[in-house]
Amino acid sequence: MYEGKLSFEELGGRDALERVAKKFYDLIYEHPWIGLFFKDIDQKVIESQQVDFMSAALGGPRVYLGKLPVPGHKHMMLTDELFDLREELLVQAMNEVGIKDELRERWLRIDEAFRKKLVKRDISECEKRFNTDEILDFPNPNPKINKAA
Numbered sequence: 001m002y003e004g005k006l007s008f009e010e011l012g013g014r015d016a017l018e019r020v021a022k023k024f025y026d027l028i029y030e031h032p033w034i035g036l037f038f039k040d041i042d043q044k045v046i047e048s049q050q051v052d053f054m055s056a057a058l059g060g061p062r063v064y065l066g067k068l069p070v071p072g073h074k075h076m077m078l079t080d081e082l083f084d085l086r087e088e089l090l091v092q093a094m095n096e097v098g099i100k101d102e103l104r105e106r107w108l109r110i111d112e113a114f115r116k117k118l119v120k121r122d123i124s125e126c127e128k129r130f131n132t133d134e135i136l137d138f139p140n141p142n143p144k145i146n147k148a149a
């Protein structure tokens with residue numbers, strides 16, 4: 001049962017977030033579809049940004065200095081299918097690494113709260129973040145591989 005009573009440290013603290021983030025981005029970078037969005041991004045950098053962001057979102061130290069998710073993803077054509085795939089890889093990472101149920105539930109709830117704000121219906125809803133930015137739009141290269149399993 002979700003109680004929502006554990007402190008950040010009781011949830012596993014930064015160490016738990018780091019273990020999940022490492023496994024999660026290993027799976028993301030290996031993936032033939034969602035991995036395309038990350039081809040120019042340093043894995044170590046995105047791992048630490050994700051850990052910092054989740055630390056603040058889960059009531060831990062507010063160390064995150066990056067962009068907020070909406071401005072940070074406005075140049076990406078994100079669909080529900082991609083969002084579902086990301087969530088599956090996150091759950092897989094959490095299961096492999098082993099974390100408390102409450103941490104899993106709270107993390108997934110936070111991510112899900114961003115779905116409607118990040119998913120676009122059409123490429124025309126994407127915007128460059130800066131002048132030389134590229135719009136990232138990768139259709140599923142093989143509809144059979146949309147699921148992580």
Ligand code: HEM
Pocket residue numbers: 034037038041046049050053066067068069072073076078079082083086110111112114115118
């Ligand atoms: C299918 C869904 C998603 C994809 C494909 C995706 C992809 C990416 C990529 C490629 C970056 C690097 C951007 C850059 O530095 O140029 C990024 C940054 C980031 N993402 Fe996501 N993301 C997704 C959903 C989410 C969600 C749901 C969250 C959390 C609620 C999130 C949190 C972040 C954060 C905190 C950063 C760092 C932002 C920055 O400093 O600009 N992402 N994402």
